[in-house]
Amino acid sequence: MGSMIRRSLSAAGPLLALVAVIAFFAIADWMQGGVGNFVSSSSVRLVGVQSIKVGIAALGMTMIIIAGGIDLSAGTAAALSGCVAALALDNGWSIGAAVSMAILCGAACGFVNGSLISMLKLVPFIITLGAMTIFMGIGKTIAEDGGTITPPYESIPDWLPTMVTQFPDPLWIAYPLLPNFGWGVWLTLVLAIMVAVVLHKTVLGRYIFAIGSSEPTARLCGVPVVATKILVYTIAGALVGIAGVVDIARLGKGDAAAGLGLELEIIAAVVIGGGSLAGGRGTVLGTLCGVLIMGVINLGCTSLGLENQVENILLGTIIIAAVYVDRLRTQKLA
Amino acid sequence: MEAGKASHSSNNVEPGASTPVTFGAGGRSSVLSARDVGKRYAANWVLRGANLTLEPGQILALLGENGAGKSTFVKILSGAIVPDEGRVTLVDKPLPLGRPDAARRAGIAMVYQELSVCDEITVEDNIMLGREKSTWGWIDRREQREIVHSVLVKLGHPDLEPTRMVSELSIGAKQLVEIARALAQNARVLILDEPTSSLPAADAERLFDTVKKLAKDGLSVIYISHFLEEIRKLCDSYLVLRDGSVAGSGVLEGTTESEIVRLMVGRSVDELYPKVERVIGKEVLRIDNVSAHELPHSVSLSVRRGEIFGLAGLVGAGRTETVRCITGLRKTTSGHITIHESTLARVTPRRAIRAGIAMVSEDRKGEGLAQDLSIRDNITLSRLGPYSRGGWLRAGARNEAANEWMKRLEVKATSSSQNVSALSGGNQQKVALARVLHQDADCLLLDEPTRGVDVGTKAEIYRLIGETAAAGKAVVFVSSYFQELLGMCDRIAVMSRGRVVDVRPVADWDEPSLLLAAMGGELES
Numbered sequence: 001m002g003s004m005i006r007r008s009l010s011a012a013g014p015l016l017a018l019v020a021v022i023a024f025f026a027i028a029d030w031m032q033g034g035v036g037n038f039v040s041s042s043s044v045r046l047v048g049v050q051s052i053k054v055g056i057a058a059l060g061m062t063m064i065i066i067a068g069g070i071d072l073s074a075g076t077a078a079a080l081s082g083c084v085a086a087l088a089l090d091n092g093w094s095i096g097a098a099v100s101m102a103i104l105c106g107a108a109c110g111f112v113n114g115s116l117i118s119m120l121k122l123v124p125f126i127i128t129l130g131a132m133t134i135f136m137g138i139g140k141t142i143a144e145d146g147g148t149i150t151p152p153y154e155s156i157p158d159w160l161p162t163m164v165t166q167f168p169d170p171l172w173i174a175y176p177l178l179p180n181f182g183w184g185v186w187l188t189l190v191l192a193i194m195v196a197v198v199l200h201k202t203v204l205g206r207y208i209f210a211i212g213s214s215e216p217t218a219r220l221c222g223v224p225v226v227a228t229k230i231l232v233y234t235i236a237g238a239l240v241g242i243a244g245v246v247d248i249a250r251l252g253k254g255d256a257a258a259g260l261g262l263e264l265e266i267i268a269a270v271v272i273g274g275g276s277l278a279g280g281r282g283t284v285l286g287t288l289c290g291v292l293i294m295g296v297i298n299l300g301c302t303s304l305g306l307e308n309q310v311e312n313i314l315l316g317t318i319i320i321a322a323v324y325v326d327r328l329r330t331q332k333l334a
Numbered sequence: 335m336e337a338g339k340a341s342h343s344s345n346n347v348e349p350g351a352s353t354p355v356t357f358g359a360g361g362r363s364s365v366l367s368a369r370d371v372g373k374r375y376a377a378n379w380v381l382r383g384a385n386l387t388l389e390p391g392q393i394l395a396l397l398g399e400n401g402a403g404k405s406t407f408v409k410i411l412s413g414a415i416v417p418d419e420g421r422v423t424l425v426d427k428p429l430p431l432g433r434p435d436a437a438r439r440a441g442i443a444m445v446y447q448e449l450s451v452c453d454e455i456t457v458e459d460n461i462m463l464g465r466e467k468s469t470w471g472w473i474d475r476r477e478q479r480e481i482v483h484s485v486l487v488k489l490g491h492p493d494l495e496p497t498r499m500v501s502e503l504s505i506g507a508k509q510l511v512e513i514a515r516a517l518a519q520n521a522r523v524l525i526l527d528e529p530t531s532s533l534p535a536a537d538a539e540r541l542f543d544t545v546k547k548l549a550k551d552g553l554s555v556i557y558i559s560h561f562l563e564e565i566r567k568l569c570d571s572y573l574v575l576r577d578g579s580v581a582g583s584g585v586l587e588g589t590t591e592s593e594i595v596r597l598m599v600g601r602s603v604d605e606l607y608p609k610v611e612r613v614i615g616k617e618v619l620r621i622d623n624v625s626a627h628e629l630p631h632s633v634s635l636s637v638r639r640g641e642i643f644g645l646a647g648l649v650g651a652g653r654t655e656t657v658r659c660i661t662g663l664r665k666t667t668s669g670h671i672t673i674h675e676s677t678l679a680r681v682t683p684r685r686a687i688r689a690g691i692a693m694v695s696e697d698r699k700g701e702g703l704a705q706d707l708s709i710r711d712n713i714t715l716s717r718l719g720p721y722s723r724g725g726w727l728r729a730g731a732r733n734e735a736a737n738e739w740m741k742r743l744e745v746k747a748t749s750s751s752q753n754v755s756a757l758s759g760g761n762q763q764k765v766a767l768a769r770v771l772h773q774d775a776d777c778l779l780l781d782e783p784t785r786g787v788d789v790g791t792k793a794e795i796y797r798l799i800g801e802t803a804a805a806g807k808a809v810v811f812v813s814s815y816f817q818e819l820l821g822m823c824d825r826i827a828v829m830s831r832g833r834v835v836d837v838r839p840v841a842d843w844d845e846p847s848l849l850l851a852a853m854g855g856e857l858e859s
Contacts, residue, residue, distance in 0.1 A: 201472060201473060202468070202471045202472055202473060203466045203468045203471050203472075203473055204471060205473075206455065206459050206462075206463065206466060206473065209452065209454055209455045209459070210452045210455055210459070210463055212454065213452035213453050213454035213455060214450065214451070214452045214453070216450065217450040217451060217452050217463075218452065218463065218464075220434070220450055221463040221464030221465075221515070222435055222438070222464035222465070223463065223464050279454075280452070280453065280454030280455075281454055
């Protein structure tokens with residue numbers, strides 16, 4: 001029981017940060033003479049649906065970072081998966097087949113990364129840095145001209161875009177008790193619960209933490225390090241593939257170059273959420289808070305009429321502050 | 335295959351008169367037996383003809399000086415090293431050699447000096463790591479909790495909360511977790527490698543109680559330690575290694591400390607050490623009550639011109655830490671460092687070098703030399719002044735100087751532009767020495783300068799150190815090898831557990847007294 005409390009306490013940091021960021025923008029908005037609608041159900045819905053793509057990919061990244069790795073290719077792998085889905089639709093495949101292809105593509109990207117990292121014993125940073133441009137190149141190849149594939153409008157069923165819409169039509173959930181997000185938000189939450197369960201209730205989860213905490217010890221205890229790493233990257237890849245489908249839902253097309261820079265947002269979310277790049281630490285709840293903090297900053301800056309560059313500086317500051325606060329906290333423990 | 339039968343009753347091998355004894359709860363058959371085990375690197379045997387028999391419930395102290403072959407021996411038993419000859423049987427079955435996983439599964443558990451636990455997972459997860467109880471990948475917490483609980487009870491520490499994060503535990507508790515892991519894997523033999531070297535006294539006592547309790551339940555223990563008083567408290571028998579072979583073994587009861595020390599040391603000094611005439615002059619370095627976090631505690635020393643000052647002690651005694659405090663590589667919490675009668679305020683490595691201090695690190699690979707730089711760069715790195723003009727390097731002059739030092743120290747390399755990483759250990763050490771000599775410091779701190787170096791190069795290094803001191807430098811010589819300290823130094827200070835326990839002129843020391851002082855024992859006069 002004690003550990004549950006401690007674990008939730010360690011997730012409380014990012015949660016508090018989220019509340020602080022929301023409060024900051026609400027007050028700033030109010031002082032600027034806003035009508036006080038910063039904290040409204042419409043902004044909650046907006047932040048929600050805008051966080052889906054990064055959120056789903058960040059779940060996989062959380063696993064990778066806990067295992068002591070990193071994946072710089074997540075962004076371009078997501079874009080590649082989107083292109084694969086768009087290509088499938090363009091060729092008249094069913095939506096189900098297209099989505100499956102995207103997920104498979106993402107998983108394959110992860111599998112390749114994981115295999116190279118654990119078999120060649122090379123640093124994940126370098127492998128995935130290389131993979132990042134390779135995946136973009138492959139995406140551009142299959143997209144041929146312009147680097148984008150736009151499948152015919154009719155090939156995308158209506159239910160797909162409702163994944164990311166701010167104003168979904170059927171009021172599935174007990175609105176107005178809960179905001180009726182686009183269903184992508186619920187999907188993200190379901191996936192988050194699944195990842196959390198894997199991390200805390202399964203043998204695989206223990207192996208992930210053990211490898212990130214001390215790989216030599218894990219090996220000494222007979223943990224199958226190579227297989228575990230490959231599996232982690234593959235699962236994370238599959239999640240990246242799902243994130244790639246979000247692009248199709250939102251824009252109706254696959255764009256091979258769209259993923260550049262996305263990987264940094266994904267990693268930032270995990271780090272703001274308390275994930276340690278040294279491995280061994282990170283929580284799903286923290287990561288989700290990290291994603292939302294970035295979403296709130298984005299929305300807040302827009303509603304305050306602040307320029308994009310202010311948002312960049314603010315986000316960067318928060319990343320550094322998050323890591324520093326985290327270090328202070330762990331030092332106190334030691 | 336003849337070793338198997340359970341007829342061994344006598345313990346280990348010679349010398350002469352060890353009485354046959356039975357340990358623990360009755361069973362006479364041996365748990366572990368090693369016969370004629372040997373390991374060599376190139377032509378150099380680090381262990382040869384080593385025999386060992388372990389009975390259920392026996393706690394065997396494995397003793398020997400640094401480099402006597404203890405680690406090699408236990409690493410062979412735990413599968414970390416493949417022996418070149420000999421065989422090991424565990425409960426009458428031959429143990430597959432060189433396979434840590436097989437040894438572990440067969441029941442040999444090793445607890446290393448540096449702890450191997452995962453900080454970021456719980457006590458329970460650490461204990462069960464690699465052998466989780468699960469159905470379809472789902473951890474069966476209830477079943478695991480039962481095993482963990484029974485193991486902790488067996489360990490005598492049911493109070494250890496299985497859900498606690500290991501990062502929150504003390505070092506002593508972490509060690510218990512590691513032992514618990516061994517028990518959960520049904521270990522028959524537990525090997526503890528200097529388990530108290532990083533433990534506070536109270537935790538050490540707790541550990542002894544635990545180990546005794548486990549031995550009473552039939553677990554066999556091999557216990558490596560440098561501290562004789564610990565061995566007295568805990569062990570029932572001993573095995574002494576010296577220069578890679580068994581020097582003696584027997585029952586501890588009735589054996590005196592000096593008998594054991596004689597077994598550990600027992601050999602004559604050869605003529606490796608050139609006595610160069612030196613004039614000892616004014617004080618160069620003085621440190622007063624220097625302390626740092628954990629190690630060292632309130633160390634005071636004074637070293638004079640032309641003097642070679644030895645710093646003896648066992649691994650973990652705080653010698654390296656003391657030297658690092660002097661060079662500013664380790665933050666001191668109190669004390670003063672004085673060079674040529676001026677006290678350094680806030681020592682940093684850069685200031686220390688400016689003040690005339692030079693250090694050769696014990697960690698040649700990690701920090702002693704920049705492995706990916708050339709010999710030339712390494713020699714001149716700490717004093718580039720003579721070759722720079724307005725920030726530009728004068729390549730020619732620097733090259734000349736590097737070549738000259740290479741010649742003087744007889745560094746064997748194709749050219750001064752060769753990478754240090756391509757050199758042999760002995761040649762690398764010469765480059766490290768060349769750097770401190772080139773630096774032209776007044777006070778040289780040499781931390782294990784002959785570690786991992788062959789005998790021929792050792793002699794050259796000794797000669798060089800002697801000449802340097804004769805030229806009026808003050809030399810601090812840190813070594814775990816007592817012979818070379820006795821051969822080289824004018825005075826020797828012995829450190830134990832972070833403190834200087836004794837300083838005497840070299841004539842008042844001999845190997846047994848050094849060893850005894852280093853082990854924290856009482857000196858017999």
